[in-house]
Amino acid sequence: MRLATWEAIEMVKLNDLPEFDPGPKDVIIDVGACGICGSDVHAYVEGAWTAPGKPLGHEFAGTVSWVGAEVAGLSVGDRIAVNPAVPCGQCARCQDGRFNLCNNRQGGGSGGFADRVLFTNGTVGRQLFVMPDDVSFEEAAFLEPLSVAARAVDHAEIKLDEPVLVFGLGSIGACVLQVLLAQGAKDIIVVDTSEARREAARKAGAHEVLDPIATDVVAHLLETRGTTTSPYQESGAIGSIIDSSGAVQVLPGALTLLRAAGTLSLVGLASRDAAININDIVQKEIRVQGSFAYTPADCAYAADLIATKKVDLTPLVSHTFNLDDITEAFETQRQTATSIKVMVSPTA
Numbered sequence: 001m002r003l004a005t006w007e008a009i010e011m012v013k014l015n016d017l018p019e020f021d022p023g024p025k026d027v028i029i030d031v032g033a034c035g036i037c038g039s040d041v042h043a044y045v046e047g048a049w050t051a052p053g054k055p056l057g058h059e060f061a062g063t064v065s066w067v068g069a070e071v072a073g074l075s076v077g078d079r080i081a082v083n084p085a086v087p088c089g090q091c092a093r094c095q096d097g098r099f100n101l102c103n104n105r106q107g108g109g110s111g112g113f114a115d116r117v118l119f120t121n122g123t124v125g126r127q128l129f130v131m132p133d134d135v136s137f138e139e140a141a142f143l144e145p146l147s148v149a150a151r152a153v154d155h156a157e158i159k160l161d162e163p164v165l166v167f168g169l170g171s172i173g174a175c176v177l178q179v180l181l182a183q184g185a186k187d188i189i190v191v192d193t194s195e196a197r198r199e200a201a202r203k204a205g206a207h208e209v210l211d212p213i214a215t216d217v218v219a220h221l222l223e224t225r226g227t228t229t230s231p232y233q234e235s236g237a238i239g240s241i242i243d244s245s246g247a248v249q250v251l252p253g254a255l256t257l258l259r260a261a262g263t264l265s266l267v268g269l270a271s272r273d274a275a276i277n278i279n280d281i282v283q284k285e286i287r288v289q290g291s292f293a294y295t296p297a298d299c300a301y302a303a304d305l306i307a308t309k310k311v312d313l314t315p316l317v318s319h320t321f322n323l324d325d326i327t328e329a330f331e332t333q334r335q336t337a338t339s340i341k342v343m344v345s346p347t348a
Contacts, residue, residue, distance in 0.1 A: 001017050002115050003110070004057065004111065004323070005052075005053050005055050005056060006051070007053070012327055014324065020110075022118060024071075025068050025071060026068045027118075028064070029063065029065070029082065029116060030063045031060055031117060031346055033136075034060035034061075034113050034114075034343065034344050035059035035138075035142065035145070035171065035342070036329060036342045038172065040333075041334050046271070055110055055113075055114070057112030057344070060082055060109070060141055061131070061141040063077065063080075064076055064077060064080060065116070073124035079133065081306065082117075082119065082127065083127045083128075083143060083294070083296070085105055086106050086121050086127055087105055087106075087296075099295045100292055100295050101292065114323070115323070127296075129143065129303035129307075132307055134309075138343050143302055145171045146178070146179070146302040146305065146306065146313070147301075148172055148298075149179050149302075150175075150179050150305075151291055151298040153176060153180060156242060158239070160183060162239030163187040164240045165189045165190075166188065166189070166191070167243045168191070168268055170197070170244065170340065171316060171340065171341045173192070173245065174197070174316050175311075176242050177190055177204055177206055181204065187207050189210065190206045191209075193337070194337045195211070195337070197336075198210075218236075218256055218257060225237045230284045231283050231284075233283060236257035238257045238259060239263070240265070241254045241263070242267060242291075244268045247268070251274050252277060252280075255281065255286060259284075260285060261284065261286075266289070267291040316341045317343050318339045319332050319333075319343070321343070322346070323344055326344060329342050
């Protein structure tokens with residue numbers, strides 16, 4: 001059995017390992033597809049959040065090939081999408097219902113860039129979601145990033161009749177767009193430097209797609225969406241902004257564009273610190289919040305969106321590679337100008 005592990009910066013190793021010896025709480029999943037996440041790219045390029053020998057891959061879907069006696073609701077042959085996070089349920093944050101902030105996660109998968117995954121302590125409807133036959137493995141593998149997007153949208157408490165601005169159209173930003181469309185947002189503006197990503201957003205139904213290299217985004221949106229007044233300054237009229245780019249240079253403009261009492265939701269991971277005007281936040285009572293990962297409820301919502309085809313995820317798959325070509329797959333995903341979501345499959 002093959003399994004990809006991180007070994008050093010820009011070095012992913014494909015290992016040949018023995019087959020699993022599963023227990024009564026385990027499920028074995030034959031991987032159909034596994035997506036490369038932005039955090040995977042940070043690990044590959046920077047060595048972030050990883051260590052030598054650590055398995056890679058957490059956005060995966062596949063077919064159940066073995067079910068432990070203590071696992072309810074699954075049968076061999078079921079096609080499933082996987083939420084890899086199993087919160088402990090006991091810590092203070094779990095007791096608050098903030099399962100996404102659990103620092104004592106238990107069980108989970110063994111790494112999705114593999115022929116098979118051993119998943120332990122998973123529960124159907126929380127980590128393991130049975131998918132209809134007409135949902136492809138590639139679509140099902142979007143469960144994890146779509147859950148991140150679902151939390152970002154829900155947590156921001158967006159007013160759907162106001163303009164919503166999304167920075168960054170990688171897989172998370174593209175999924176944020178899909179969630180906003182599914183919920184009926186009336187004016188979604190998206191921004192990205194990649195023409196490939198912008199074109200995918202146009203096809204998905206974004207109401208306006210902007211290239212920040214060719215367009216002064218702040219000036220354009222002040223002109224087209226108007227201005228509002230707030231103490232000591234004039235502001236834009238954007239109700240909510242979700243930054244999934246992690247590009248800290250967009251934040252000063254975002255604070256200008258937000259109306260008073262608007263929300264700035266930060267879901268993209270950044271590689272450096274930001275310089276922002278605190279007075280903008282104070283005088284307009286801007287709500288600046290992080291949005292991290294997802295809860296089981298977010299996953300259940302995302303799974304329903306996928307299963308009922310309320311989102312169109314197939315166009316977001318820009319490349320597919322065989323597991324043997326895992327390094328080429330990572331190199332392709334890091335090319336943001338030409339990639340959206342790179343999928344890896346043992347059988348591609």
